[in-house]
Structure formats: structure tokens, C-alpha cells
Amino acid sequence: MVEKMDSFRTAEDIAAVKELLGISSDEFAKKMGVSRVTLSKWLTGKSEISEINTTAFYDFAFNAGIRLNKIKEQLYKEELSEKGHVALFHGSKNVIEGKIELTKSKKSNDFGAGFYCGENLEQSAMFVAGFPDSSLYIFDFDTKGLKRRVFGVSNEWMLAIAYFRNRLGGFASSKIIKSLLDSINDTDYIVAPIADNRMFEIIDSFIDGEITDQQCMHSLSATNLGNQYVLVSEKALEQLTVLEKCFLAQPEKEFYLDSRKESVGINLDKVRMARRQYRGKGKYIEELLK
Numbered sequence: 001m002v003e004k005m006d007s008f009r010t011a012e013d014i015a016a017v018k019e020l021l022g023i024s025s026d027e028f029a030k031k032m033g034v035s036r037v038t039l040s041k042w043l044t045g046k047s048e049i050s051e052i053n054t055t056a057f058y059d060f061a062f063n064a065g066i067r068l069n070k071i072k073e074q075l076y077k078e079e080l081s082e083k084g085h086v087a088l089f090h091g092s093k094n095v096i097e098g099k100i101e102l103t104k105s106k107k108s109n110d111f112g113a114g115f116y117c118g119e120n121l122e123q124s125a126m127f128v129a130g131f132p133d134s135s136l137y138i139f140d141f142d143t144k145g146l147k148r149r150v151f152g153v154s155n156e157w158m159l160a161i162a163y164f165r166n167r168l169g170g171f172a173s174s175k176i177i178k179s180l181l182d183s184i185n186d187t188d189y190i191v192a193p194i195a196d197n198r199m200f201e202i203i204d205s206f207i208d209g210e211i212t213d214q215q216c217m218h219s220l221s222a223t224n225l226g227n228q229y230v231l232v233s234e235k236a237l238e239q240l241t242v243l244e245k246c247f248l249a250q251p252e253k254e255f256y257l258d259s260r261k262e263s264v265g266i267n268l269d270k271v272r273m274a275r276r277q278y279r280g281k282g283k284y285i286e287e288l289l290k
Contacts, residue, residue, distance in 0.1 A: 008135075008247045010049050010057065011042050013068055017061045032057060058249035069136065069246045073121040076138055076243060088117035088139040088229055088240075091128035095245075096137060100237055111190050112164045114232040115240070117141075123194060123226050126260050129253035136246040141229065142239040149184055151192035153221045155213050155288065156180055158203055161195055167207050174289045188236040194225040202271065207285055211275060214282025218274035 018028045029039040032053070041047035049057070061068055076087045090096075105113040117139060118124035128134035151157040162168050163177055171177065184190065195203075199220055206216035231237055 008054065008245055010054050010247070011045060013061070013247075014039075014049075014057060015043055017057075017064070017066050017068070020066055021064060031060060054247065055249070058247045059251055062249045062251045062255075069121055069125070069248070069252070072138065072244065072246065076140075080140055084142075084144070086119075086141040086143060086229070087243075088119065088141045089121050089124040090115075090117045090137045090139065091124040091126075092135055092137060093128055093131045094133045095135065096242075100240070102232070102234070102237070108165055109230075110161050110164060110195050110228070111184065111192065111230045111232065114190070114230040115237060117229045117231070118194065119227045119229065121246075122256060122259070123228075125248060125253070126256045127196075129248065129256045129260075134248055134253070136248055138243045138246060140241040140243050141231075142241075143189070144239070146188040146233075146236055146239065147186065149187040149190045151190070153193055153217055155217070157192055158206060158213070158216060158220070160184065160192075161200075162203050162207050165200065167200075167204060169207070171207075171285065171289045176289055184232075188231070188233040190230040190232060191227055192230070193220070194228045195220075196225060198268075198271075209284050209286065212278065212280070212282035212284055213288055214278045215275050217282075218278050219271045221274070 014028075018025070021028070023031075025036050025039055029036045032039065033056070034053070038047065042049050058068075073087070073089070080087045100115050102113050102115070105115065107113050109116065121136065121138075125136050128136075151160070159168070159177060160180055163172060163181070168177065202211075202216055202219045205211045206213065211219070231240060
């Protein structure tokens with residue numbers, strides 16, 4: 001269960017970066033623009049690190065080539081894998097306050113109300129990199145004893161997202177949709193491909209009868225962002241433990257945003273090719289849900 005966690009492990013991170021760079025305390029203090037005494041107080045917890053110095057430190061570390069958050073991601077994944085647990089990542093526009101509650105989540109999300117996490121750090125960071133106070137949380141998720149529903153890029157996945165985002169219109173009451181919802185309702189968490197705004201546009205084209213299910217699926221595969229974990233029951237939330245809140249430095253955010261822009265351009269070309277290659281193949285939504 002998650003309680004308020006609004007502080008970063010800055011002192012620990014400073015010690016780690018100093019060691020990774022292999023520089024003395026005097027050199028490090030000089031690079032940070034502080035005295036060695038101040039640095040010592042930070043490292044021993046005798047003095048709090050200001051917001052300005054926190055920002056300056058993480059910017060410096062990233063620009064120095066130290067990818068702290070990626071290192072943490074890899075270490076946590078290895079550690080949790082040995083326990084049979086899953087490392088999950090959640091990007092926040094500001095801070096998680098208090099207990100995570102399903103009722104606080106929008107019902108119009110991909111799979112309705114739930115707590116949404118990514119399976120890797122970059123996925124989650126990418127969605128909040130444009131916000132000034134965003135940060136990233138790393139969780140330990142113990143899946144033992146939980147029921148799950150796994151989706152691939154499939155008709156079921158497309159229809160589920162269209163349903164929860166209120167895109168199905170007159171098709172929402174079909175037997176296929178009812179059966180799909182029954183399979184989701186009897187679960188604790190869902191594992192499914194992440195959908196972004198570009199994917200919603202493609203799904204809308206399918207729902208509007210402009211493209212077939214085959215064209216839609218192959219187009220969506222081209223924009224693949226990886227999987228998301230959606231915790232939809234209280235039991236699942238009880239087996240979620242926050243491990244750390246990570247600072248997202250401005251140059252790191254810019255790196256993720258630039259990476260996303262580059263992949264979007266490539267993916268758009270793949271989408272066009274997929275729509276062309278699978279034109280006329282598969283079924284339109286009226287045929288699928290008749």
C-alpha cells in the first residue's frame with residue numbers, strides 16, 4: 001500500500017554519483033558550487049538539500065553521463081525478479097499523496113478506473129516529461145494469488161479500449177462486448193499494450209468503419225509502446241509497495257521527449273504502410289460485432 005512519499009533520496013544519490021565519477025569531495029563540492037562542509041552535511045543528513053541544489057545536482061549527474069534512474073530500474077528489476085515480483089513504474093505530474101484509491105481514477109481510461117503503471121521507466125517518464133514538477137515512482141508488485149487478464153494487440157484489446165473510452169456507440173451492448181467485460185470484471189490486474197493519442201485515432205478509424213480490424217491491429221503494432229499494468233482491485237493495491245520516488249532532471253525529460261518525437265515519425269510511416277498492405281483484409285466493425 002502506498003502512503004505519501006514526497007522526498008527524493010538525494011543524499012544517497014550524491015554519494016553514488018561521486019563514487020561513479022571517481023572524484024574527491026573537494027572536486028565534487030566545487031562542481032556543485034558549495035563548500036566541502038556543506039557537502040558533508042548533506043551526506044550525513046545534518047543539513048537538508050534545498051530544492052535549487054537538488055535540481056542542480058540531478059541536472060549535473062545526467063549531463064555528466066550518469067543515468068541514475070536507468071541504473072535503479074535495472075537493479076530493482078533484477079532484485080524483484082529473484083523474489084518472483086514485478087518492478088512497475090508510474091509517472092506523476094506532481095506527487096502521490098496518501099493512499100492510492102481506485103475511486104480517484106477516471107472511468108474513461110483505457111480499462112476504466114484503476115492504477116496505471118508501465119513495465120519500464122522510459123515508458124512512464126515519457127508521459128509526464130512535459131510537466132515541470134513531474135517525477136517517477138518505482139513499485140514492487142507481488143502478483144502472487146492475484147487473477148490477471150493479459151491482452152496482446154488484438155481485436156479484444158481494441159474493443160476494450162474503445163468501450164472504456166466511450167467510442168463504441170451502438171455497438172456497446174453486443175454479446176461480444178458483454179463477454180469481454182465479464183472476463184475483465186473477474187480480475188485483479190490487467191496487462192495490456194499501452195495506448196497513446198495516436199493509437200486512439202487509429203482505433204477511432206476502425207470504430208468509424210474506415211479501416212478493417214487487420215489494418216487497425218497492424219497499425220497499432222507499429223506504434224507499440226510496450227505494456228502497462230492496470231491494477232483494478234483493492235487486493236492488487238494491497239500487494240503494491242512503493243520503493244522509491246525518482247527525480248526527473250530537465251535534461252533527462254528533454255531526452256525522453258526527443259526520443260518520443262523521433263519514434264513517432266518512424267511509427268507514422270509504419271502505420272501508413274500497414275494500412276496500405278492490409279487494405280481490404282479482415283473485417284469491418286459491423287461485420288465483427290453483428
